[in-house]
Amino acid sequence: MFGHVDAGVLHVRPALDMCDPQQEILMKQISDEVVALTAKYGGLLWGEHGKGFRAEYSPAFFGEQLFGELRKVKAAFDPNNRLNPGKICPPEGVDAPMLQVDAVKRGTYDRQIPIAVRASWRGALECNGNGLCFNFDVKSPMCPSMKITSNRIHSPKGRATLVREWLRLLADRGIDPLKLEQELPEKRASLRSLIERTRNSWHANKGEYDFSHEVKEAMSGCLACKACSTQCPIKIDVPEFRSRFLQLYHTRYLRPMRDHLVATVESYAPLMARAPKTFNFFINQPLVRKLSEKHIGMVDLPLLSVPSLQRQLVGHRSANMTLEQLEALSPEQKAKVVLVVQDPFTSYYDAQVVADFVRLAEKLGYQPVVLPFSPNGKAQHIKGFLNRFAKTAQKTSDFLNRVAGLGMPMVGVDPALVLCYRDEYKQTLGDKRGAFHVMLVHEWLPAALEQTSAMEVSGEPWYLFGHCTEVTALPGAPAQWASIFARFGAKLESVSVGCCGMAGTYGHEVKNHANSLGIYELSWHQAMQRLPRNRCLATGYSCRSQVKRVEGNGVRHPLQALLEIIG
Structure with a gap:
């Protein structure tokens, strides 16, 4: 229950499980009693929105005379009842039914999905259709794909709706997605599986219909920015169920080559960074760029940093300390050490930022130590390589938990990668993640600046x-x-x-x-x-x-x- 004091509006959302037939019946009873209660005190059943879905109560609230005038207005602008039929009122002279509170609802279809599946895919099932993700404010972070396409399929609500229907269709065919997910870790790649996926992909390219292609199209348009996971009132996390869908989708259909290249970037980027000029020369060739665009589906490939981070830190004490040496430091020495957690994009494609953080820490009186690179796995998660991501996350968690035992602050530079440790790692590993904590630069600096006297603010902003x-x-x-x-x-x-x-x-x-x-x-x-x-x-x-x-x-x-x- 929530509302707006200034407007005298109260939003009431009864805690009803619409997948339960008995609770679905309660909705009509509650609605009728609320209508009577608001009428008793001279109030209205609606204020900001939602009039259309309560159309059966329109005559009672407007009165027969005013309701008749509304029907005349409707007839003047929409004589054929094409705009939102069944809502507010029908055109004068048209005998059309209005929407009923006890009509078939989404829950009627959702209950066809097994309870265990509904609980596991809660992120998609809990979308209540409030539509805040249809926001067109260009300065609002949610939802960029909706803003640029103006297509509601490319919104969190649209994607949740499609996944919900996909799960219902799976249930209708006797397919259990949870069982499929459980079998994947033990399932080894086989020639038979490759042949099946190749055949299915060939049929798909020939136009053979599969509803999952519609879901895939919507998921492919998602930027995985995770704005929905915090900005949506229900906290619908599209990237979470998107990655699960992609994992299952590609058990039936082949992956494009670019997915494999993206997912393995943390394997080849460190190797390429050993000879950045050579690889940059190769990547910059017009023929390579054309081949990449046409056959891989990638454009404007980023160039490796020159000089590399390793080259910039040659001979620097920040890059030459082992965990054993760190463990041997005294408590006083440890208090002035900050550990730099690398990420693949900043370390290999924007190395100057990491090098500058090392210099900044030194200027603040700290000894920075750049930890050995350990893959983060974010790209694997985004592309739906969840089994591979789980292994990456566990290995890196084990490493960072050992480092955390040193009692020194760990700091990462890139927000998306650092927040992956807190979000995707926790979702995937649960308690196996451990308790390590990697801070962002702005989270570490206040403590590092405690002894620094504040200065008067001046100059150009x-x-x-x-x-x-x-x-x-x-x-x-x-x-x-x-x-x-x-x-x-x-x-x-x-x-x-x-x-x-x-x-x-x-x-x-x-x-x-x-x-x-x-x-x-x-x-x-x-x-x-x-x-x-x-x-x-x-x-x-x-x-x-x-x-x-x-x-x-x-x-x-x-x-x-x-x-x-x-x-």
Whole structure:
């Protein structure tokens, strides 16, 4: 129960399980009694929205005379009753039924899905259709794919609805998705399976219908930004059930080559970074780019950092300490050590940011130690390689739990990758994840600056563009960054923008290229054109990559601006 005091509106959502036939009957009884109660006190059954679905009560609330006038208005503008038939009133002269509260509801279909499946796929089943994800405010992070396509299928509500129907159809055919998921870890790749998936994919390319293709189309348009998991009133987490769907879908159909390339980026990026100039030369060749676009479906492939992070830290003490050496430090020495947790995108494609964090930590009187690279697995999760992701997450969790035992703060640079440790790792591993905690830069800096005297704020402001995943999961992040800058006498303003449109590899996929650039145009481009580029900052690697691709020159991470301010 919630509402708006200023408008005198009370929203009441009875705790009814509409999959239970007996509770479904209660809805009509409750509605009738609420109608009578509000009428008794001179109130209305509706205020902001929802009039249409309560159409059977319209004559009672409007009165027969006014209801008749409404029907005349309806007849003047919609004589054939084509616009929202069954809602509010029918046109004058048209004998059409109105929507009934006790009509067949979504729960009637949902109850066809086994209880265990409904509980496991709760993220899709709990969508109550409130439609906040149909938000067209370009400065709101939810939902970028809905904004650029204006197609409700490409919204959290649309995707949840499709998955719900997909689960119902599976149940109708006697297929248990939970059993399929349980069998996957033991299921080894076989020639027979490959032949079956090849045959199914061939039939699909020939136009053979399968409802799962419609679900796949909706899921492929998702940027996996996770804004819905916090901005939706019901916290519908599309990326979570999206990855599960993709895993099952590709047990029947072949994966495109690009999925395998994206999922294995953490395996080959460290190897390529040993000879970045060579690989960049190769990637930059027109023929390679054309082949990548046509046969792999990837465009604007990012270039490796030159010099590499390893080259920048050659001989630096931050890169040469083992866990055994760290364990041997005294408590006093440990108190001044900060451990840098690497991620594949910043370390190998934007290495200067990590190197600058090392320098920043040193200027603040700390000894930074760059931990050995351990794959995060985020890309595997996004593409639905969940079994592989579980193994990656467990291995990295074991490593980070051992490091956490040292009692030193661990800090990561990229928001999406650090938050993956807190969200996807917990969803997948549960208690096996352990209790390790990796902080973001803005979470670590306040403690590191406790002994620093605040300075008077002056000068030209800096402008912060937050990462979608970060500003929705950690809404206080922009204010924390501003307070950190203020300690050094610098003003930092948070720029209100939506999604940048890159979202990891989403913007590099040919099929998403136009939408990626379109999403950037919605809010980021105008802000970048309006503000001085050298004062613009972005916390996300994806965001900085998108700015560089579109604008021709990039922006820095806020920690790099701090390094400049400190001098």
